[in-house]
Amino acid sequence: MTSAIVATGISKSFGDVEALKALELDIPEGAFFVLLGPSGAGKTTTLRVIAGLETPDTGTVHLTGIDATKATPAERDLAMVFQSYALYPKQTAAENIASPLRARKLPKSEIDAQLKRVSELLHIEELLNRYPTQMSGGQMQRVALGRALVRDPRAFLMDEPLTNLDLKLRVEMRTELTRIHRSLGRTFLYVTNDQVEAMSMADQVAVLREGTVQQVGSATEIYDHPANRWVATFVGSPRMNLLKCTANGRLEGDGWTLPNPGFGIQGERPALFGVRSEDLSLDVREESASLAGKVYAVEPLGDRTLVDVEIGDQRVIIKAAPTASFKIGEEVRASVDLDRVHLFDADTESAIARA
Ligand SMILES: Nc1ncnc2c1ncn2[C@@H]1O[C@H](COP(=O)(O)OP(=O)(O)O)[C@@H](O)[C@H]1O
Numbered sequence: 001m002t003s004a005i006v007a008t009g010i011s012k013s014f015g016d017v018e019a020l021k022a023l024e025l026d027i028p029e030g031a032f033f034v035l036l037g038p039s040g041a042g043k044t045t046t047l048r049v050i051a052g053l054e055t056p057d058t059g060t061v062h063l064t065g066i067d068a069t070k071a072t073p074a075e076r077d078l079a080m081v082f083q084s085y086a087l088y089p090k091q092t093a094a095e096n097i098a099s100p101l102r103a104r105k106l107p108k109s110e111i112d113a114q115l116k117r118v119s120e121l122l123h124i125e126e127l128l129n130r131y132p133t134q135m136s137g138g139q140m141q142r143v144a145l146g147r148a149l150v151r152d153p154r155a156f157l158m159d160e161p162l163t164n165l166d167l168k169l170r171v172e173m174r175t176e177l178t179r180i181h182r183s184l185g186r187t188f189l190y191v192t193n194d195q196v197e198a199m200s201m202a203d204q205v206a207v208l209r210e211g212t213v214q215q216v217g218s219a220t221e222i223y224d225h226p227a228n229r230w231v232a233t234f235v236g237s238p239r240m241n242l243l244k245c246t247a248n249g250r251l252e253g254d255g256w257t258l259p260n261p262g263f264g265i266q267g268e269r270p271a272l273f274g275v276r277s278e279d280l281s282l283d284v285r286e287e288s289a290s291l292a293g294k295v296y297a298v299e300p301l302g303d304r305t306l307v308d309v310e311i312g313d314q315r316v317i318i319k320a321a322p323t324a325s326f327k328i329g330e331e332v333r334a335s336v337d338l339d340r341v342h343l344f345d346a347d348t349e350s351a352i353a354r355a
Pocket residue numbers: 014015017018019037038039040041042043044045046
């Protein structure tokens with residue numbers, strides 16, 4: 001399959017700050033590709049390097065197979081949507097959206113047709129005559145999206161475009177964006193620090209930490225098979241439970257023992273046992289694979305209850321049914337879905353594969 005965007009060995013420093021460290025990305029043509037990472041990870045810098053707004057210290061950018069490292073932003077033909085809307089304050093929504101088309105001196109009939117198409121797509125027909133000061137944040141963001149979508153660029157680069165919207169609109173826009181992506185069939189490179197956003201929209205996710213890609217895969221691959229401890233705890237809410245243990249034929253921690261469900265271990269070594277809150281169950285069943293503990297706290301959330309359980313000197317969070325009732329201090333057993341547990345090397349923090 002052709003790649004729309006390939007970044008190879010990209011490094012970029014600002015003074016002492018190494019924003020990107022030998023970054024590698026390979027984005028397939030037509031993908032909804034999400035770059036996910038916490039604030040400061042280097043997401044915006046990555047987009048700016050790809051767009052040609054920032055020159056990397058080392059590395060190359062290829063666009064549909066052609067070396068574009070030295071190309072100007074205009075030559076790259078990418079549309080960028082920023083987190084700040086960057087609308088022209090003295091222009092109406094319609095004028096803002098049409099500005100890339102006017103710059104290319106398209107005939108008025110063509111501009112009007114494009115404007116109609118995009119405003120229908122984004123449901124902003126009724127906003128077209130308003131000025132930025134007369135619009136809410138969400139409306140301005142949709143107009144900014146419109147200005148990007150009115151063109152037919154090689155790819156769309158979006159930098160946290162939904163961050164400033166309220167929750168309801170954000171959820172709506174997620175659905176809209178995936179729908180727009182499908183209808184346009186263009187490559188989207190979408191940056192976010194919100195893992196729910198990444199999980200819900202992406203064909204592929206690259207997880208970025210401190211200027212380095214930690215893992216690339218589908219949302220499910222990353223959730224089910226995180227490559228290391230950091231990815232495991234960054235993706236998923238509540239975060240993955242981790243318990244210190246010694247691993248060999250069995251996994252032994254403080255006050256608990258589980259059979260080793262096939263992790264390839266040579267000799268005995270210190271490790272971190274990982275299990276997500278939904279892969280632990282407080283339904284009382286006679287099972288060998290279980291952890292004994294004491295209820296520390298109970299948090300009813302409406303659709304589920306989170307039960308915080310002390311196991312030895314550590315704690316785990318267990319997702320239970322909304323109707324579950326547990327008393328603080330109560331002794332409980334949590335059965336473990338051994339097919340879905342993880343083991344990380346105590347030193348490298350990399351996931352240990354099953355043999
Ligand atoms: N123009 C700049 N000057 C100095 N430092 C910068 C500049 N741009 C980014 N940085 C630094 O580079 C790192 C990555 O920034 P950025 O790419 O904006 O991260 P993200 O978008 O993931 O939050 C941060 O430590 C940030 O402070």
